Amino acid sequence: MHPTVCAECGKDTEVPFRPRGDRPVYCDDCFRRRRASSSF
Structure with missing residues (x-):
């Protein structure tokens, strides 16, 4: 797993x-x- 930060809420994930x-x-x-x- 790779740590990153959510682009929307800023939470560590x-x-x-x-x-x-x-x-x-x-x-x-x-x-x-x-x-x-999202609607397709």
Whole structure:
């Protein structure tokens, strides 16, 4: 796991991949919230 900071709420979190820095990374809560609010 790789430590990082959520781009939306600023919470410390860990992700299973190494963040590249060119894309935002979200914590579990923000990721779920963003995914639920996006409509395809």
